[in-house]
Amino acid sequence: MQTNLSVIDDISAHTSRTQSRGTAGVIPDLWNVIAVQKRPLMEVIWEQQRLHEARRWNAVALVDAIDLAALSDEDKLALQMAGQAELTTKPGADRLAHQADVECRRWQGKNAALASVMQALGTWSRYWNEEEAHHESSFDQLTRRLGLEGATDEMVLQYRKIFPDDDMLRTLVLLAISEIVASVNYANGSRATKDPGLKALFKHVGADEVQHMTNFVSFAKALVDSGEYHAKDAFAVAHFFVREDGELQGSRRGKIEERDTHVNWWDHIDDGLEAVANHKRKVTLVCNMLERVTGIRVDSAEAVEEMWMELVGC
Ligand SMILES: [Fe+2]
Numbered sequence: 001m002q003t004n005l006s007v008i009d010d011i012s013a014h015t016s017r018t019q020s021r022g023t024a025g026v027i028p029d030l031w032n033v034i035a036v037q038k039r040p041l042m043e044v045i046w047e048q049q050r051l052h053e054a055r056r057w058n059a060v061a062l063v064d065a066i067d068l069a070a071l072s073d074e075d076k077l078a079l080q081m082a083g084q085a086e087l088t089t090k091p092g093a094d095r096l097a098h099q100a101d102v103e104c105r106r107w108q109g110k111n112a113a114l115a116s117v118m119q120a121l122g123t124w125s126r127y128w129n130e131e132e133a134h135h136e137s138s139f140d141q142l143t144r145r146l147g148l149e150g151a152t153d154e155m156v157l158q159y160r161k162i163f164p165d166d167d168m169l170r171t172l173v174l175l176a177i178s179e180i181v182a183s184v185n186y187a188n189g190s191r192a193t194k195d196p197g198l199k200a201l202f203k204h205v206g207a208d209e210v211q212h213m214t215n216f217v218s219f220a221k222a223l224v225d226s227g228e229y230h231a232k233d234a235f236a237v238a239h240f241f242v243r244e245d246g247e248l249q250g251s252r253r254g255k256i257e258e259r260d261t262h263v264n265w266w267d268h269i270d271d272g273l274e275a276v277a278n279h280k281r282k283v284t285l286v287c288n289m290l291e292r293v294t295g296i297r298v299d300s301a302e303a304v305e306e307m308w309m310e311l312v313g314c
């Protein structure tokens, strides 16, 4: 999945050819590509297109291949919850597209490379949005075929409320964590089911979530590398999730906020019997993500809190 600068180099060196070479992937060092190498934005966008096309899969075919009679009660619950959780991705992507364009205009004339990074981010959000459409519609359709209650119209309207804007680095780190949580939950669902069809569906969706997380890391790292966004904001958001009784605990948290503005999908998730193991895995992945974005290594929830406080004190 990972690419490196050689992919971009390769494309640039062979612009006269009609065929692209190399494996499509997420650009790991986007700031270097845009600000230092000064590659055209449309080359970056072509990489996004190549990766999107390389990863497309057919939701109708995968859903049709599932043996409904073979699914356990645990499988059914996982599908129902996943269908609801995925409803909030579209407003997330719609909001990101708008916010990235606002940020692009804010940096135009002040920091041209950062304006291009924001435009690349807003452009990529269209692929993210399309890929997430496969997730919500597959899970909800299966829920209905099983005779269970899918998302009601009222729920769709409620879950589609657009999230309020926030600092862009904070937004990207929050989205990276959402993808981490989703990928761990789908890996869990894939391991738990005995039906090969459902296993395949969870694996495809989980691989998408890992790819989305990698993209959010790439953009968040570019923001930190630009020097205009501070690592403390990445740690602040991560702390919010990994702290004791934090957002990673999903519906198990002692207190869940009531809001009129939007729906946080993790407020409604219970990852069942695997909750403790899943939680540990999620904290580890959040720490890895923080290191990739900021270059600062932490290895526990406590270390995230300590580093956050240290950075705030700077
Ligand atoms: Fe998803």
Ligand SMILES: [Fe+2]
Binding pocket: 132, 179, 182, 208, 209, 212
């Ligand atoms: Fe995703």
